[in-house]
Amino acid sequence: MRLTTTFAETRAAMRTATDRIAGLVPTLGYWHEGHVALAEAARRESDVVVASIFVNPLQFNQQADLEAYPRDVDRDAGIADAAGVDVLFVPDASEMFSEPPMTRVSIDALSGGPEGERRPGHFSGVATVVTKLLAGVQPDRAYFGRKDAQQLALVSRLVRDLSLPVEIQPVATVREFDGLALSSRNARLTSGGRAAAVSLSSGLMRAADAVDAGERSAAVLVEIAMEAMERAPGVRPEYAVVAGADDVQEIETVDRVSFLAVAATVGDVRLIDNLYLDFDEGRVAPDRGVWLQEPSAVYR
Amino acid sequence: MRLTTTFAETRAAMRTATDRIAGLVPTLGYWHEGHVALAEAARRESDVVVASIFVNPLQFNQQADLEAYPRDVDRDAGIADAAGVDVLFVPDASEMFSEPPMTRVSIDALSGGPEGERRPGHFSGVATVVTKLLAGVQPDRAYFGRKDAQQLALVSRLVRDLSLPVEIQPVATVREFDGLALSSRNARLTSGGRAAAVSLSSGLMRAADAVDAGERSAAVLVEIAMEAMERAPGVRPEYAVVAGADDVQEIETVDRVSFLAVAATVGDVRLIDNLYLDFDEGRVAPDRGVWLQEPSAVYR
Secondary structure: OEEEOOHHHHHHHHOOOOOOOEEEEEEOOOOOHHHHHHHHHHHHHOOEEEEEEOOOHHHOOOHHHHHHOOOOHHHHHHHHHHOOOOEEEOOOHHHHOOOOOOOEEEOHHHOOHHHHHHOOOHHHHHHHHHHHHHHHHOOOEEEEEOOOHHHHHHHHHHHHHOOOOOEEEEEOOEEOOOOOEOOHHHHHOOHHHHHHHHHHHHHHHHHHHHHHOOOOEHHHHHHHHHHHHHHOOOEEEEEEEEEEOOOOOEOOEOOOOEEEEEEEEEOOEEEEEEEEEEEEOOEEEEEOOEEOOOOOHHHO | OEEEOOHHHHHHHHOOOOOOOEEEEEEOOOOOHHHHHHHHHHHHHOOEEEEEEOOOHHHOOOHHHHHHOOOOHHHHHHHHHHOOOOEEEOOOHHHHOOOOOOOEEEOHHHOOHHHHHHOOOHHHHHHHHHHHHHHHHOOOEEEEEOOOHHHHHHHHHHHHHOOOOOEEEEEOOEEOOOOOEOOHHHHHOOHHHHHHHHHHHHHHHHHHHHHHOOOOEHHHHHHHHHHHHHHOOOEEEEEEEEEEOOOOOEOOEOOOOEEEEEEEEEOOEEEEEEEEEEEEOOEEEEEOOEEOOOOOHHHO
C-alpha cells in the first residue's frame, strides 16, 4: 500500500499519465475575435482543444438579458473550426440541468464590489457553471479572458479552493482597431453608441499612459477613466475602480497586480472594460490588450 | 471537428478510455468496521481503491467537537491495508487549505430538517470538502455509508448538479452484535451509556418489524422509535422523523424510498441512526444493515 499526501500524487498513483493535454475554452457563444484568441491560445498549448457553448441561465440576473443573448451555433462552429478547435461541446439544457439545480458554488468574498453589487447572483451563477464544466470535462487547462477581470479572479480561486486539477490561463483582451473591447453586446450598439463607446477604452489607455509616466495613485487613474466616459455623449458611467487582481479589493496605490475596471451604459447596452496593471519587482506594466488591424467581424 | 452534446461524449472524445476503475472511500479517519465495509465494497468493484482520511474543519460547527475527534493514522493505515486499500490519501491541512478557503458549495434545499437545523453549516462544509475530494482525486466511484442518510442525499445530488463523473455507491450500515450502529463516537460512551445507546437501533428495528407487518404511517413509525429512546435511562431523544431519501423532505406515508432517522444524546455523546425503507413497486423493504457477530474492535 502506498501513502500519499497530495492530490497530484494520488492521481498519479491511480492513473497512468498517458493522456493528451486538453485545453478547454468555456464560452456563452456568439463568437468574436476575443473567443478566437482564447481558442488560439489553447491550440498553441494543448494536444486537444475543447470549446463549450452554453448560455448559462444562472449567471443572468435579468430574464430579459438572458433571452436577448444572441445565439448562432452554426456560425460559431465555423469560427471555432477555423480557430483550431477539435471538440465543440454544446450541451442542451437537459444535459446541463436535467433537474432544477439545487447546488450552488459561491465565493462571497470575491463577488462584491461595484460590479457584483449591480449583478446580484451573477458571480455565484458563474462559479456554479464553471465548476460544473471543469468537473465534467476534466481539462488540463482552461482559458479565460482578462476582459472579465472579476470572473477571472473568481475562477482562479475556486479552482484552488476545490482542488480542480486544471490550470487557469488568462488571455489578453482583444480590442477593435480603435480600442473598444470586443463583446457580443457591441452588436447591439447604434452607430452613435458605437462611436461613444470607445470612451471606455480611451480613458483606460490614457490611464495606461499615466501609469507609464509613473502615476501610482488609484484616485488619479479613476479620475482619468471617469472623465473620458463623462465627456462622451450618451454614455452613463457606472464606476471606475482600481482593485487587486487576486482579491478584487479596492486599493489606493498600484503596488500589486491589479486592474482598473470601468462600466457604463451606452444607449441600452451595458459595457465593461478594464486595464490590467501587471506588477513585477516594483515595475507596473499596463496590459493594453491586442488591437485588431481592421474592424472585427461584427462590422463586416 | 467533432460536435458533442454530453459531458461523457466530450470526455470520450478527449481521452482514450484505458484508465483503471478507481473507487474512493472518503473518511474522517478513526476507522471501524463501517469504514472497512466501505473499503470492501470498493475493493469488489474497482481496480484500484483509494481511501482518504481528513478531519474536515468545515463540517464541525463546534470547535470543541473538532478537537475531540479521535485521530490515529497508523492504526487506520493497518486496518485500511488489511481491507484491501491500495492508496491511502492523508492530506495535511496545507494540502487541503493552503490559504483560507473562500469557496463554498451548498445545497440549502437538502441541508435543513431536524438534523440540519441542529448543525448549522455542517452540510455545506460536507458538500464543500466532498466536492474538493471528488474533483481533486477524480475517482470513478465513491462510497458513502447509509448511516449518514442526509449526507448521502446531499452528495448524490451535488454530483449530479456539478456533473462530477463519479458514481455514488451507498453502503449498508454496519451494526454491533446488539444493533448499535458503528460510529467513532461510540468509543466515548460510558458502559451505562453503551447499554442505553442500543435504544436508538432497537426502536428502529421495532419500526422495521411494524413495516414488515404492513405499517405505512410515518407517525406510527416515529412513535415506535421515540418510545424506545424515551424509555432508555440517560438517553435524551432529539427527534425521530421519516423523510424521502432523495429530497430529505418529511413524509406522512411510506410511499417512496425513504428513511426513518433518529438522533439522541447519551451522556455527552450525540448519536444518530436511521432505517432505510427501500421501496419497489409498492413493496417496502427495511434495510436493517449488517450485524457483526461479535463486539467490534472498539470493545476488544
